[in-house]
Amino acid sequence: MNCYDIARREIRRFAGHPVYLFGILGAPLFCAFFFLTLMGDGLPAELPAAVVDMDDTPVSRNLVRQLDAFKETRFVMKTHSFTEARLEMQKRQIYGIYFIPEHFSADAITGKQPVLSFYINPSYLVPSTLLFQDMKTVSVLANASVGLQKEMAAGQTEAQSMAKLQPFVIDTHALGNPWFNYSIYLCNTILPGILQLMIFLLTVYSIAMEIKDGTAREWLRMGNYSLTRCLLGKLLPQTLIFTITGFALCAWMYGFLNFPLHKGWLPMLSAMFLLIIASQAGGVFMIGILPVPRLGLGLASLFGMLAFSVIGLSYPVSNMHPAIQSCANLFPLRHYFLIYVDQALYGRDWVYSWVQYVALAGFLSLPLLIGSHLKRALLYFKYIP
Amino acid sequence: MEKDSRLLSIIKEGTEDTFAVWKEELKNVFRDGGVVIFFFLVPLCYPLLYAFIYDNEIVREAKLAVVDQSATYLSREFIRRIDATPDVQVIGVYTDLEEARRRMDQKDAYGILLFPSEFSREVHTGRQTRLSLYCDMSSLLYYKAFLLSATEVSLDIGKEFMKRNEPAAFTEASQEILVNPVHYEQVMMFNTQGGFASFLVPAILILIIHQTLLLGICMLGGTAGEKRRLRDPSPPLSFRPYSGTLRIVLGKSLAYLLLYTVVCLWVLAVVPRLFSLPQAGDPGDVLLFILPYLSACIFFAMTLSGFMTSRESPFLLLVFTSVILLFLSGISWPVEAMPPFWRALSYVFPSTPGIQGFVRIHTMGASLSEVAFEYRLLWIQAGVYFILACLNYRYRLIHYRPDAFPSSAQR
Numbered sequence: 158m159n160c161y162d163i164a165r166r167e168i169r170r171f172a173g174h175p176v177y178l179f180g181i182l183g184a185p186l187f188c189a190f191f192f193l194t195l196m197g198d199g200l201p202a203e204l205p206a207a208v209v210d211m212d213d214t215p216v217s218r219n220l221v222r223q224l225d226a227f228k229e230t231r232f233v234m235k236t237h238s239f240t241e242a243r244l245e246m247q248k249r250q251i252y253g254i255y256f257i258p259e260h261f262s263a264d265a266i267t268g269k270q271p272v273l274s275f276y277i278n279p280s281y282l283v284p285s286t287l288l289f290q291d292m293k294t295v296s297v298l299a300n301a302s303v304g305l306q307k308e309m310a311a312g313q314t315e316a317q318s319m320a321k322l323q324p325f326v327i328d329t330h331a332l333g334n335p336w337f338n339y340s341i342y343l344c345n346t347i348l349p350g351i352l353q354l355m356i357f358l359l360t361v362y363s364i365a366m367e368i369k370d371g372t373a374r375e376w377l378r379m380g381n382y383s384l385t386r387c388l389l390g391k392l393l394p395q396t397l398i399f400t401i402t403g404f405a406l407c408a409w410m411y412g413f414l415n416f417p418l419h420k421g422w423l424p425m426l427s428a429m430f431l432l433i434i435a436s437q438a439g440g441v442f443m444i445g446i447l448p449v450p451r452l453g454l455g456l457a458s459l460f461g462m463l464a465f466s467v468i469g470l471s472y473p474v475s476n477m478h479p480a481i482q483s484c485a486n487l488f489p490l491r492h493y494f495l496i497y498v499d500q501a502l503y504g505r506d507w508v509y510s511w512v513q514y515v516a517l518a519g520f521l522s523l524p525l526l527i528g529s530h531l532k533r534a535l536l537y538f539k540y541i542p
Numbered sequence: 543m544e545k546d547s548r549l550l551s552i553i554k555e556g557t558e559d560t561f562a563v564w565k566e567e568l569k570n571v572f573r574d575g576g577v578v579i580f581f582f583l584v585p586l587c588y589p590l591l592y593a594f595i596y597d598n599e600i601v602r603e604a605k606l607a608v609v610d611q612s613a614t615y616l617s618r619e620f621i622r623r624i625d626a627t628p629d630v631q632v633i634g635v636y637t638d639l640e641e642a643r644r645r646m647d648q649k650d651a652y653g654i655l656l657f658p659s660e661f662s663r664e665v666h667t668g669r670q671t672r673l674s675l676y677c678d679m680s681s682l683l684y685y686k687a688f689l690l691s692a693t694e695v696s697l698d699i700g701k702e703f704m705k706r707n708e709p710a711a712f713t714e715a716s717q718e719i720l721v722n723p724v725h726y727e728q729v730m731m732f733n734t735q736g737g738f739a740s741f742l743v744p745a746i747l748i749l750i751i752h753q754t755l756l757l758g759i760c761m762l763g764g765t766a767g768e769k770r771r772l773r774d775p776s777p778p779l780s781f782r783p784y785s786g787t788l789r790i791v792l793g794k795s796l797a798y799l800l801l802y803t804v805v806c807l808w809v810l811a812v813v814p815r816l817f818s819l820p821q822a823g824d825p826g827d828v829l830l831f832i833l834p835y836l837s838a839c840i841f842f843a844m845t846l847s848g849f850m851t852s853r854e855s856p857f858l859l860l861v862f863t864s865v866i867l868l869f870l871s872g873i874s875w876p877v878e879a880m881p882p883f884w885r886a887l888s889y890v891f892p893s894t895p896g897i898q899g900f901v902r903i904h905t906m907g908a909s910l911s912e913v914a915f916e917y918r919l920l921w922i923q924a925g926v927y928f929i930l931a932c933l934n935y936r937y938r939l940i941h942y943r944p945d946a947f948p949s950s951a952q953r
Contacts, residue, residue, distance in 0.1 A: 176851070180858040191866055194881060201879035246731065247908035248915075249898065252876070265724050273726040279736040280905050284876045286686065289728065296726035297697075303723040320670045321704055325696035327673050329689055334679040339875070342682065351862055358857055365854065450854055451576030451761070458757075458861040459584065465865060466595050472738050473652075473681040475605075476598050498680040505647050 163390025199338030216262035253288035354461030360440025365450035419504025435520035445527030448534035563793025599737030607651035614662035760856035763847025822907030834920035838892035841927035848934035
């Protein structure tokens with residue numbers, strides 16, 4: 158009658174339960190397969206755009222060719238009016254429109270300063286950002302090349318002219334992810350996020366099912382009515398499997414796909430392990446405050462889903478409402494995310510991350526807070542279907 | 543004549559049965575706390591929560607550390623102008639890159655702009671000079687804010703600088719032409735400030751409807767599954783042995799449709815207004831589009847509900863799919879860059895055409911003819927899932943009856 162027996166009982170429980178196995182192994186691995194194959198090279202290429210060339214001269218056609226030569230942009234259509242192009246945008250055939258006005262080349266040479274316009278659609282954020290960069294670069298180049306012709310005609314060297322036209326050049330260094338790889342950017346956090354969600358759900362589920370099946374007393378009796386022993390016996394087999402899954406995710410990302418890992422394996426593997434046990438502790442807390450299967454699971458899923466937005470992956474936390482900024486710390490994933498940024502992406506000193514490791518370990522105190530309430534619920538609650 | 547009246551009586555009985563099932567299902571929903579949470583509480587609170595999280599829309603005052611090794615009038619002017627842009631805030635000027643790096647490590651700054659020592663000298667001797675911008679890539683929005691502001695300032699100062707240096711023989715206008723022979727303008731369509739909430743929240747709203755319907759209906763299905771397994775003597779529909787599959791499927795789906803009409807009013811009409819998201823669409827078009835979307839979601843959920851063995855299993859099977867469905871919808875990751883296999887899979891779920899169509903009508907002001915593909919796809923999905931839902935309930939009726947429905951034969 159100890160932890161070991163409870164663990165064996167737990168393994169028997171989920172061996173005969175396909176839903177259980179799906180949640181613990183199937184869902185996280187399927188998501189890893191999905192996200193790591195979905196984004197492939199990590200940067201979308203050949204995004205469709207339209208050009209409205211009202212000028213139609215060698216100069217304007219050359220401009221279009223330059224744009225087309227960018228890896229991200231591909232002109233799939235040439236329309237004769239802006240309205241036509243806008244309709245194609247609304248049909249989502251294209252993500253951007255490049256508009257060259259009538260008499261563009263004549264006006265440019267005679268100094269009438271024609272206006273090139275480019276239209277992007279931020280309702281599709283990723284493709285529109287990429288197209289925006291290309292279209293802007295080409296417009297700046299168009300400006301420079303017209304100016305360059307004039308300057309060089311006035312007897313200046315190319316270097317002199319360029320210095321005049323564009324005295325400042327900005328070299329950008331995208332730290333940590335110079336390839337703008339979206340797969341690195343997203344998978345590093347979304348996959349652990351899914352793992353956290355599934356751990357919340359499964360921890361709540363496995364305890365809730367004891368209440369529902371009326372086996373809670375039997376379970377407590379096996380651990381001599383010590384909740385600590387009961388929980389350890391029940392959750393340790395899950396910890397083991399989740400740890401294997403979590404480490405497999407790390408191996409896939411850092412080993413197989415060579416995502417940046419500047420400080421070696423230890424910081425990330427330990428962060429992953431802490432994320433797993435912190436999430437389990439979070440799960441115990443949830444079923445502790447709402448010891449009814451449907452409510453506990455509802456809480457776990459709502460909290461788990463919210464994590465993806467609150468941790469500041471796509472939209473930075475520092476820009477959110479102060480109340481939400483402090484709430485973000487309630488999610489183990491937030492701390493994991495900060496560790497990943499510091500340790501794996503940049504390889505910063507350990508000094509900057511230890512607080513996050515401690516915070517993750519701090520989640521382990523949650524079951525202590527709710528223990529007596531949970532035990533009472535396990536002993537006296539009766540499941541009402 | 544007799545045939546006629548028999549047909550009439552079948553129709554009459556069918557309608558009566560359908561409405562009885564409808565009423566029964568409404569009661570079922572309200573009797574079940576878990577379902578009430580997912581049908582009402584989640585659609586009520588979740589959209590508010592998301593809109594609140596992303597409420598600031600765009601990154602303002604992103605923190606930038608500056609390393610000024612040149613320390614000249616020109617570099618100071620540059621720094622002052624960057625600080626003055628709405629998107630960037632300069633947190634400090636340092637002489638040494640290490641110092642700025644430390645500020646970044648401490649998360650006081652998310653980027654570094656470096657002026658090299660020869661910065662001013664190069665420009666004044668008529669050479670191009672290079673500035674280095676280092677960006678934190680843990681959030682792409684910082685990168686965007688830094689790069690756009692720095693580029694904007696560098697072009698402006700470059701222009702002024704050139705005007706000053708040109709011989710006085712030029713007039714103001716001719717200098718401007720020399721510096722800027724071609725103008726360009728950038729226009730953000732539909733979502734004019736390029737805000738993050740305006741981009742993501744409409745998609746999330748549609749997804750919330752999809753997922754809460756799925757979870758709620760599958761929970762009801764799971765409850766029925768449990769009763770079936772336990773050989774519960776009380777039949778699922780308590781007072782009358784409804785024989786027709788069609789009556790059950792129609793009655794139940796009408797109940798969900800009624801409830802979700804109310805939910806949609808809140809989620810799709812009130813919430814966007816509360817948070818002033820772009821609303822370019824014609825309300826009539828939105829309404830016409832939502833009808834097949836709701837039907838497809840409901841029948842899809844009713845099809846899946848047959849596979850739920852317990853009322854808790856939908857949580858483990860369905861909740862995590864929200865993240866996948868959002869990416870499959872093509873709103874954040876462009877469909878052009880998706881492997882064909884995942885693209886094909888995305889057509890299985892009503893959320894894909896639902897999100898695509900709704901965003902385009904609601905945010906981009908498209909009419910139904912521009913979303914014809916999505917609109918047709920939704921109707922096809924609704925049709926296919928209706929048939930599958932009928933088969934599912936038919937199967938359940940047949941397999942439920944012999945042992946667990948003993949009383950119905952006598953009634």
